[in-house]
Amino acid sequence: MILQAVADTLPLYRDFPIIGSRGAVWIAAELHLMFAAFVLGVPMFAVVAEAIGIFGKDQRYDRLAKEFTRLLLIAYSATAIWGAVLTFLLATLYPRFWAYLTQIFGASMWVYVSIFFFESFTLYLYYYGWDRWKVGRSKIVHWSLGILLNIWGTLVMFIADSWLTYMMTPPRDITPETATTSIKIWHAIMNHTWMPINIHRLIGNVVFGGAIVGAYASYRFLASTSDEERAHYDWMGYVGNFIAIAALIVLPFAGYWLGREIYQYDQSMGITMMGGFMSWLWVIQAFLIAVLFLAGNYYLWIGMGRIPGAERFRPYTKWLLAVLVIGAIVWGTPHTMIADSRELTAMGGSHHPFLGVLGVMSAKNTAVNLMILATFLSFLMYRRANTRPVVPWAKTGTQIQGAMFAIAAAIVLFYGIRGYFVEAIVRIGYSVYQVGAVLACIVFVTVIDVLLARGAESRGTIQWGKMPPRSQYALFILAVTFTWLMGLMGFARSGIRQHWHVWQVIPDTSPYAATPALGYAAIMISVCVLIFLALVGFIFWLGGLAEKSTFVEAKHVGH
Amino acid sequence: MRHHPFWQSVALLLIAYVLIVFGIPMLPGSALVPKSVVLQYMLTVLVGILIWVSDDEARWTRFKEPLHAVLVESRLKTIRNGLLGALTLMVGCFTYSQVRASVAAPPNLRSIHPAPPSQLTFRGKTISLTGLENPLRAQGDMATHLATGRRVYYQNCMACHGDYLDGQGHYATGFNPIPLNFQDNGTIAQLTESFVFWRIAKGGPGLPREGTPWNSAMPAWESFLTEDEIWAVVLYLYDATRWHPRTWGETEGGGHD
Numbered sequence: 066m067i068l069q070a071v072a073d074t075l076p077l078y079r080d081f082p083i084i085g086s087r088g089a090v091w092i093a094a095e096l097h098l099m100f101a102a103f104v105l106g107v108p109m110f111a112v113v114a115e116a117i118g119i120f121g122k123d124q125r126y127d128r129l130a131k132e133f134t135r136l137l138l139i140a141y142s143a144t145a146i147w148g149a150v151l152t153f154l155l156a157t158l159y160p161r162f163w164a165y166l167t168q169i170f171g172a173s174m175w176v177y178v179s180i181f182f183f184e185s186f187t188l189y190l191y192y193y194g195w196d197r198w199k200v201g202r203s204k205i206v207h208w209s210l211g212i213l214l215n216i217w218g219t220l221v222m223f224i225a226d227s228w229l230t231y232m233m234t235p236p237r238d239i240t241p242e243t244a245t246t247s248i249k250i251w252h253a254i255m256n257h258t259w260m261p262i263n264i265h266r267l268i269g270n271v272v273f274g275g276a277i278v279g280a281y282a283s284y285r286f287l288a289s290t291s292d293e294e295r296a297h298y299d300w301m302g303y304v305g306n307f308i309a310i311a312a313l314i315v316l317p318f319a320g321y322w323l324g325r326e327i328y329q330y331d332q333s334m335g336i337t338m339m340g341g342f343m344s345w346l347w348v349i350q351a352f353l354i355a356v357l358f359l360a361g362n363y364y365l366w367i368g369m370g371r372i373p374g375a376e377r378f379r380p381y382t383k384w385l386l387a388v389l390v391i392g393a394i395v396w397g398t399p400h401t402m403i404a405d406s407r408e409l410t411a412m413g414g415s416h417h418p419f420l421g422v423l424g425v426m427s428a429k430n431t432a433v434n435l436m437i438l439a440t441f442l443s444f445l446m447y448r449r450a451n452t453r454p455v456v457p458w459a460k461t462g463t464q465i466q467g468a469m470f471a472i473a474a475a476i477v478l479f480y481g482i483r484g485y486f487v488e489a490i491v492r493i494g495y496s497v498y499q500v501g502a503v504l505a506c507i508v509f510v511t512v513i514d515v516l517l518a519r520g521a522e523s524r525g526t527i528q529w530g531k532m533p534p535r536s537q538y539a540l541f542i543l544a545v546t547f548t549w550l551m552g553l554m555g556f557a558r559s560g561i562r563q564h565w566h567v568w569q570v571i572p573d574t575s576p577y578a579a580t581p582a583l584g585y586a587a588i589m590i591s592v593c594v595l596i597f598l599a600l601v602g603f604i605f606w607l608g609g610l611a612e613k614s615t616f617v618e619a620k621h622v623g624h
Numbered sequence: 625m626r627h628h629p630f631w632q633s634v635a636l637l638l639i640a641y642v643l644i645v646f647g648i649p650m651l652p653g654s655a656l657v658p659k660s661v662v663l664q665y666m667l668t669v670l671v672g673i674l675i676w677v678s679d680d681e682a683r684w685t686r687f688k689e690p691l692h693a694v695l696v697e698s699r700l701k702t703i704r705n706g707l708l709g710a711l712t713l714m715v716g717c718f719t720y721s722q723v724r725a726s727v728a729a730p731p732n733l734r735s736i737h738p739a740p741p742s743q744l745t746f747r748g749k750t751i752s753l754t755g756l757e758n759p760l761r762a763q764g765d766m767a768t769h770l771a772t773g774r775r776v777y778y779q780n781c782m783a784c785h786g787d788y789l790d791g792q793g794h795y796a797t798g799f800n801p802i803p804l805n806f807q808d809n810g811t812i813a814q815l816t817e818s819f820v821f822w823r824i825a826k827g828g829p830g831l832p833r834e835g836t837p838w839n840s841a842m843p844a845w846e847s848f849l850t851e852d853e854i855w856a857v858v859l860y861l862y863d864a865t866r867w868h869p870r871t872w873g874e875t876e877g878g879g880h881d
Contacts, residue, residue, distance in 0.1 A: 331742065337739040337832075341737055341739045342739075355668070359672070363679055366680075367679050370680065387672075390668060390672035397668065404660065405729065408656060408659070409802065412655045413655065413792070419648060419653065419655070420648065420654075420661065421809075424810065488870065
């Protein structure tokens, strides 16, 4: 009652100078999210790298994990600062709505800060205890701290996700008339999109963390003054790129689940996102993901220049490139084309009579699945480049791998073409078969490859550090593109609430209620990306200042 | 010269341009490719070519040779000056083409697939659209419904959407964008019958607030037709085009295809 009375006396909104309340909250939320993605993603592979170091008895991975964690330490403060900025802005600019959220989620906010407290001190112990607990049982205890850090981080994210997913998909029995005191907190947390967002973000954070680490490595590589340093950061860049692209391959499945839940919750929200006002964002997304595929593969192909034995795979890369370019063209072809009146008349509408067939999902699913297969083949060639298998069934094994690629590509093409001749509800199911074929190919080919590599002879040592600078710009492009994509699709997710704070429960009656035009949104997203990258650049510089000599001898480094 | 990566790249770019701008429109049933799409395709091809020439150190070095030569070698001074002039002229022409006044309406982004409401009010009656099937499929005689739908279509829709339901009616050229082509697999073939019912009943005035301004001259037919007449014409549209309406499937919302 008291809380309600206090809430009712609060002003509905206050304004923020120049950029307005929405702009201020937008920037703070986006930057908090970007830093948070980094500090949640990096511990996941830092702990894996440390495990490889412990159980594989390979010190290089331990050093790598420590270097990841050092970046984490600085980025962690930035995350907390932007989180505080966001909280203060929400409390001061949207006081009534903030009071509403605190009335429902107050208890989870207390839990949140407690876990944040534990997370901070676990991180400090993890980083500062690195050199103290580095042998025997104490090393395992140290590694357990890394696991604990991930658990705290994941819990923190899950709690924060419940607040924002509640705004998007509040349980159906909650109406504008529902008293906040009658809403059970667990009921509000367990809303339609909570778990899909949790999973999508978990994987997305790994992708993002890998990309930012790759960019850090490329920055350090370009600034290196010795061969050892170059070799170390070349290897680190490779690992970052590998993590980012490998996790990226599974990200669309989590996204598909999230999209499906949004449709299930409210069809009109789903259509606004995919087919209506927000649909242009998906065309831009297609471009950006094509950039990711092209840049990721480009980096691998240039990297083959430093691997003895890779020259035998050179003739094939141009065909993979052809698949990627044609895939990018198909994927980026809009269903509704931007055309002037003369072109519209010639086409008989905004659908092109011939290219229109490339604008539907049958074509796009086919293109993206073939692009994933091509990228996986690039990885495989890179992996195999400097080894000569010695197992007696090596030739048969390779032929089976080739057949698996051919079968997967045939299945993808078959269902892609057949999709044009069946009704929509059947066509949707085909994407599952396409994805299934690609995933099965990836899993089985990898298993065969691991078995093939047992005891394999080396064709020569990888010359880490022998990379032209342009390869490092590919890593930068990856990081920038991932950051931009995150801002872009985050806007799509948040923007589909339109003029509601909480979808169909609490309307937004502020002057900023209207869904922003795409141009304005693009500027805001780009500003956020620029601020984030500028701050990350500063953090990279600090990372360089903090410790200069974590790199190891290049000649021992494998992949 | 034939195998020089620089000239191979130039040839590839030219071939791509010719294929996109002249090749695609020559295919049966095709049409010219809008400039926005030509630009998008050519950029993608250009990026692909740049990747190809630079992913191998030896090829990259060879690729840069002619560029380096034309910029610094004294024997190529005439070509250098010529290129400088041509480039300047091209930039000038491009700038002029962008700023000169034109009577044509500028290209616009259009959301082709507006989001339907979860329910609508039809002459005072509330109809929930989610999960809604065409009621005429479960009642009465299909031949009668189709005959009604056909009559309604020819009395009210044909003038714009055409005799062949392809959006080429008598008045079609007077509209921008032209009326919807139901024969296209990207229109009613992608939609549930309840969506088509909503669009016919509410027309242009009933389009959702987001994505405005809409360019639709479609009247709100609820003022002129009964509920059953609209459902009948929906049946007729699918029957005449031989498309099947999208079904709701296992989930209430279905997915995006």
